[in-house]
Amino acid sequence: MSDRRAIGLRVLITGASMCVVIAGLREAGPILVPVLFSAFLAILAIPPVNALQRHKVPDWLAVTIVVVGVLGAVSLISLLIGSSIAGFSENLDTYEAQLKTMTAGALDWIEAQGFEVSTDALLELIDPGAAADFAGGLVTGIGSALSNTAFVLLTTAFIMAEAAGLPRKLQVAMGANGGDLSRFTGVVQDIQEYLWIKTKISVVTGLLAWLLCLAVGVDYPVLWGVIAFFLNYIPTLGSILAALPAVLLGFVQFGWERAAVLMVGYLLINTVMGNIVEPKVMGKRLGLSSLVVFLSLVFWGWIWGTLGMFLSVPLTMVVKILLENSDDLKWVAVLLGSGAEMEERLDPTRSMRGPVIVGGTLLRTGSFSSKGGEDASSSAPEGAGESVAAKPEDPTGGAAEGAEAQTPEDEGPDDLDVLAEELVGEGEDGAGEGAGEGAGDGEDEGSRRGSSEDGRPE
Numbered sequence: 164m165s166d167r168r169a170i171g172l173r174v175l176i177t178g179a180s181m182c183v184v185i186a187g188l189r190e191a192g193p194i195l196v197p198v199l200f201s202a203f204l205a206i207l208a209i210p211p212v213n214a215l216q217r218h219k220v221p222d223w224l225a226v227t228i229v230v231v232g233v234l235g236a237v238s239l240i241s242l243l244i245g246s247s248i249a250g251f252s253e254n255l256d257t258y259e260a261q262l263k264t265m266t267a268g269a270l271d272w273i274e275a276q277g278f279e280v281s282t283d284a285l286l287e288l289i290d291p292g293a294a295a296d297f298a299g300g301l302v303t304g305i306g307s308a309l310s311n312t313a314f315v316l317l318t319t320a321f322i323m324a325e326a327a328g329l330p331r332k333l334q335v336a337m338g339a340n341g342g343d344l345s346r347f348t349g350v351v352q353d354i355q356e357y358l359w360i361k362t363k364i365s366v367v368t369g370l371l372a373w374l375l376c377l378a379v380g381v382d383y384p385v386l387w388g389v390i391a392f393f394l395n396y397i398p399t400l401g402s403i404l405a406a407l408p409a410v411l412l413g414f415v416q417f418g419w420e421r422a423a424v425l426m427v428g429y430l431l432i433n434t435v436m437g438n439i440v441e442p443k444v445m446g447k448r449l450g451l452s453s454l455v456v457f458l459s460l461v462f463w464g465w466i467w468g469t470l471g472m473f474l475s476v477p478l479t480m481v482v483k484i485l486l487e488n489s490d491d492l493k494w495v496a497v498l499l500g501s502g503a504e505m506e507e508r509l510d511p512t513r514s515m516r517g518p519v520i521v522g523g524t525l526l527r528t529g530s531f532s533s534k535g536g537e538d539a540s541s542s543a544p545e546g547a548g549e550s551v552a553a554k555p556e557d558p559t560g561g562a563a564e565g566a567e568a569q570t571p572e573d574e575g576p577d578d579l580d581v582l583a584e585e586l587v588g589e590g591e592d593g594a595g596e597g598a599g600e601g602a603g604d605g606e607d608e609g610s611r612r613g614s615s616e617d618g619r620p621e
Contacts, residue, residue: 185466192467196474197311201318203477206351207358208233208323226323230316237312240389247386261415350484354477360445365395368436372405375428379421381413395436397472398456402433451479455499 188195208229215225373388381387387409394401406429414422451459459479463471479499486496 189466192471196467196470197315198318199474199478200470201315201322203354203358203474204233204315204319205322205326206355207362208319209326209351209355210359212323223324226320229323230320233319234312234316237316244386244389247383251383251386258412258415262411265415265418350481354480357445357476357480360441361396364436364441364444365392367440368392368395368402368432371432371436372409372429375425375432376409379413379417379425379428381409381416381421381425383412393473397469398460398476400460400472402429402437405429406433451476451483451499455479 211229211232212222212225215228216222220228369388369392372391373384376384376387387405390408391402391405394405397404406426410422410425410429413425456476456479459475460472463475463478465471467474483496483499486492486499
């Protein structure tokens with residue numbers, strides 16, 4: 164009975180704590196949202212900084228160049244759409260009046276065809292004024308978000324300046340626990356890949372939307388292209404929200420014919436980019452089920468509004484990893500995962516992603532597959548690949564039987580099998596012996612070849 168009471172008390176405390184945390188997140192939104200945007204922007208800017216550092220550019224100069232580049236891009240976007248936002252806001256009342264008139268005319272035509280329609284009830288259900296207000300709020304929201312870029316960029320610069328020493332700080336804080344550090348770097352890599360791929364797809368989507376609006380002749384085509392770019396970061400609902408103001412404006416300007424063309428064009432763009440290109444390029448990087456992605460969109464949107472929708476997927480990925488590190492809540496992380504991730508949990512040698520640490524040495528960060536996958540030793544640090552690929556010694560001190568007869572074609576899969584055994588904890592002793600043999604082979608290669616030729620049957 165005491166155990167049940169303890170479990171019930173734990174559930175109550177956990178639920179109360181979650182309520183307090185959620186309430187705190189809602190209240191702290193004005194501060195937390197810009198900081199989180201800065202953190203994700205810093206993660207997105209890490210690859211360009213690393214590329215500059217590889218060309219012998221000092222750290223401070225690399226960070227400065229990237230921050231100035233981001234500032235220039237934001238300034239260019241603001242310059243392009245600033246006049247469009249001002250013009251659309253000025254004409255919003257006119258557009259709203261025209262939309263109401265055209266809607267009333269359409270309802271009168273329906274009644275003229277012999278259908279009994281309650282005009283007042285339909286106008287309350289389909290409120291043109293509300294639709295116009297939504298479009299106006301969406302446009303002004305993009306403008307206000309761009310106006311806060313100074314604080315976001317300044318915070319991003321400080322985060323990037325601290326990023327170089329962050330791994331060392333984490334190593335000291337975690338007591339040199341390589342597994343925990345590798346999990347953290349894996350999270351950063353997953354978010355980085357997601358943001359980069361989403362950015363590229365959003366750029367293409369924005370360009371296609373701009374060309375579509377330009378071809379149809381809708382006012383402010385650059386504005387609708389930029390809105391399509393930004394809202395494409397919002398999963399599921401973003402593409403619908405991006406199409407709504409442009410289609411409404413097309414209906415007001417030209418009638419239902421061109422509005423229908425715009426609607427079909429947006430539908431084609433979103434279908435191709437969202438259902439064909441993005442899943443093919445994104446693959447299984449998210450590790451979240453479709454239901455979780457949608458619910459996270461609703462949850463973070465309820466907490467922080469439209470800006471929370473932008474951050475919904477990266478934030479949910481971070482929460483999932485934090486839950487995986489908790490013994491009590493690890494089951495929640497399993498429920499948040501996708502079906503492909505569940506298969507990987509059941510068969511860990513099938514697909515291994517993220518930083519791989521063997522014997523205290525970081526081999527690489529990437530994908531591994533036990534069937535035709537990458538050879539981990541190809542990108543490992545010098546000497547690390549030999550220690551992984553080496554065969555365990557037999558009791559007589561010689562090389563493992565058949566190791567010398569291995570062909571180059573067979574080498575890759577065998578190396579990966581040894582790597583998989585070491586990662587699941589089945590071949591740790593063999594890895595140490597193999598490392599010693601790899602070093603010995605490097606020192607006396609001629610002697611080893613001679614012994615293998617003598618020992619081969621004629």
